[in-house]
Amino acid sequence: MSDSVLVCEIINSSHQSVIESFDCGKVLVNNFLKEEALKLNDVNLVKTRLYFDEDHNFIGFFSLFNESVSVMKSKRTQQQWIDIEDQKNIFPAIRLHFLGVNQKYQKIGLGEYLLFEAIYAAKDISEISGCTFVTLETEDDCYQFYENRDFVYLRKNERNNKFSNMCLKIS
Numbered sequence: 068m069s070d071s072v073l074v075c076e077i078i079n080s081s082h083q084s085v086i087e088s089f090d091c092g093k094v095l096v097n098n099f100l101k102e103e104a105l106k107l108n109d110v111n112l113v114k115t116r117l118y119f120d121e122d123h124n125f126i127g128f129f130s131l132f133n134e135s136v137s138v139m140k141s142k143r144t145q146q147q148w149i150d151i152e153d154q155k156n157i158f159p160a161i162r163l164h165f166l167g168v169n170q171k172y173q174k175i176g177l178g179e180y181l182l183f184e185a186i187y188a189a190k191d192i193s194e195i196s197g198c199t200f201v202t203l204e205t206e207d208d209c210y211q212f213y214e215n216r217d218f219v220y221l222r223k224n225e226r227n228n229k230f231s232n233m234c235l236k237i238s
Contacts, residue, residue: 091167127168161189
């Protein structure tokens with residue numbers, strides 16, 4: 068990625084034209100952004116942040132919401148999460164609901180940049196309201212991307228076996 072800084076904007080109706088032209092190569096991600104993100108943002112269920120370069124080209128986005136996650140004691144012990152090892156199995160979390168990078172900006176480090184921005188946002192939230200994990204669901208083709216950035220496999224999605232649930236402990 069170049070040294071330029073991306074500008075973040077919370078999704079709103081003025082972004083409709085740039086949203087319509089977005090394509091990250093994943094139908095599910097594209098459809099969420101184009102059909103659901105603004106509505107869910109407006110009712111405060113999911114917050115979506117859009118990122119633009121210095122020329123106001125739409126680079127990508129991520130969406131977050133609050134949830135709780137079950138992390139069994141055996142997984143906490145395996146990961147050596149000593150500080151929460153003896154706690155109950157349910158923990159507050161921030162869900163990385165979707166993350167997408169426009170196809171013409173892929174493979175230059177911007178997905179990682181957006182992921183770290185999402186993690187930093189979750190860390191900020193954890194300073195105000197208890198939050199132990201960042202969670203996500205990923206398809207197999209993106210699994211390695213998250214695992215290489217310290218996300219830990221939890222389980223396959225019960226409704227759709229092609230998705231894996233993963234988490235990152237917020238330190």
